[in-house]
Amino acid sequence: MPPSLRLIGFTLIATSLNSCSLLRDLRGGSQAPKVEPPPVVHDQPRSAPLQPGENVIVKAVERVGPSVVRIDTEKDINNPMGQLFGLGPSTQRQQGQGSGFITRANGLIFTNEHVVRGADRVNVTLPDGRRFQGTVLGGDPLTDVAVVKVVAENLPVASLGNSDQLRPGEWAIAIGNPFGLNNTVTAGIISAVDRTDANIGEGQRVPYIQTDAAVNPGNSGGPLISAAGEVIGMNTAIRKAPGAGLSFAVPINLAKRIAQQIVSTGQASHPFIGVQLRSLTPQLAREINATSTRCTVPVVNGVLVVDVVPDTPAESAGIRQCDLIRAVNATPVENPSEVQLAVDRGRVGQPMQITIERDGLEQTLEVLPKELPRRQR
Template sequence: MMRISRRPSLLSALLLAGLLSACSGGLPGRRGGDPTRVSDAPPSAALQPGNNFIVSAVDKVGPSVVRIDTVRRVVNPLGGLFGGGPSIQQQQGQGSGFITRSDGVILTNAHVVEGASEVGVTLPDGRSFRGKVLGSDPITDVAVVKVAAAGLPVAPLGDSAKVRPGEWAIAIGNPLGLDNTVTAGIISAVQRTNAVGEGQRVPYLQTDAAVNPGNSGGPLINERGQVIGINTAIRQAPGAGLSFAIPINLGRQIAAQILESGRASHPYIGVRLQSLTPQLAREVNATNAECKLPETNGVVVVEVMPGSPAARGGLRSCDLIERVGSTEVDNPSEVQVAVDQGRVGDPLTVQVQRGDQQLNLQVRPAELPRQN
């Protein structure tokens, strides 16, 4: 009779121990150490610091970007009546700006400081100053503010004429009261003359860098840490917003005029314009025997102001404007921008199509009257 021993042999014990050891290795939380550890990946080597151009650009310009706080005093028509509150009420506003001269010259948007009775300027290092508005230009939305200081950090100005779509764009400002906020994107387009409505005199830079209320007046900079634009407007669109900036070359030109005379000068020729389409041309041709327009896209003169530079230069209603100076134009905004690049009193060639004729007319722009 064979006896089966209940005591395992040495070989069986070793095999069983190995099997249990292998199984226990596949059970979570059974290994040595902290059972609550989420990852057991080996530690990786520290990343070597690289040259982040956004960080470098922000380090270069950031100290010169300021927050602008404004107070406007407005008349309350119900003040003192039936509990309608005080007759004079205060409205607070906020925007951004950037220092361009170490003695306290600051560029911002005209709409940031419009009507402000008090202007406060705060630097990223915490210093605060009372600001004085030296002048503003509502046509281009550029304003200059001055603070009494010396040795302030300044933002280098670039050349917006060299900006191309696809280049990096970095916005710095104080959106929604969040100081020194940095966002980045690319230049989506240049020369956007119809960005915020017809008849504008600004060839905007368009970018997809996030810009929000409070960013107005802050700088748009390139990857080299140079200001290429002044953030000024946004348009909401499905999926994302579109942001627009005043080219710094235009901002610099307007600021120089404000520093010299306290105001900006704009030439005008005195015409009312309309975008032309083939359909509109057919409708006009069918209803107006005196106006025969080519069935094309372009910009047509609707009215010439009596006694204006355009009238003296020979422009007429129904003229199709094709070129102003050396610039081809396709819409009213492009005509405005081209005229604005001229000088008051200097001859400006305006090429028009009048019926079957193509004419080159000489117009001398006059000073655009200021609106109160």
């Protein structure tokens, strides 16, 4: 049986990515916006990170566990059969469940976007039994990050770590509510970082953390924590095959950045430049050179521009079909996913340096990214 990939919340998302990523046209001003300091979306820990040692998993869970919440959602959906033929009520109630974790003592909670997508009612339950009605401040389907707010004070808070410093082999501890079993703890190791080729739902702009910690439906939105008792990721998806299982988490640094944007404006910001890309290999280069009359490409590995969308920042900057993209803001890139992630780390309206290779010569072009239209997300 082929491997199956599924999101681990109530809503199942299944789309696939191919090697050709189209960055579509968008609207937005050309003037650079005034840079404001990002909003505070998490409180600083009151104690130093735990030091790895004996019973480190127990101590890490004791520290983060009180801040892990269960999120129950309800959504009213139309029942056409009931409306037309009187077969039941005209609306039906659809229920879902996931996890989340408190990042501010005044009730700010991180979770997955697919956990709260389309929900009419959101209820948040703490491990100590307290229950609150939640409000979804916003969600971003491209990164699967959402922020929920409850009216409360002095809530337990999870300390956020630094996901940029993770290495394969480190401890990875998952806490969540799989199948409604509250505060279930599982542990494994980090199997890989910056996983961009996992074909996970709509997460085109996420360098996933891959682990072998067991997660299941209901774990979505719950924290992945380190041996130091800090949240390093948000559990999002699983990929199962006979005899094995893999799980994937959104890095906490990315989740924090998206949450800051949601708290500031109610939505996430995704820069766009307007190129269609494909991974170039020596074999593909030879095929292009043998069949195409438009251009000749070097017989190397790289990121090939196969098309430039009209009236986009890329076209305005002078990027052309058959260019090779070598770096974004001085960061080398080797495949289309790395280009997309590098572009997404930029800011709308802020100049971005794109290094290209054309006719054997490298040059750096300045691109002014625009905002990705909501209809294209």
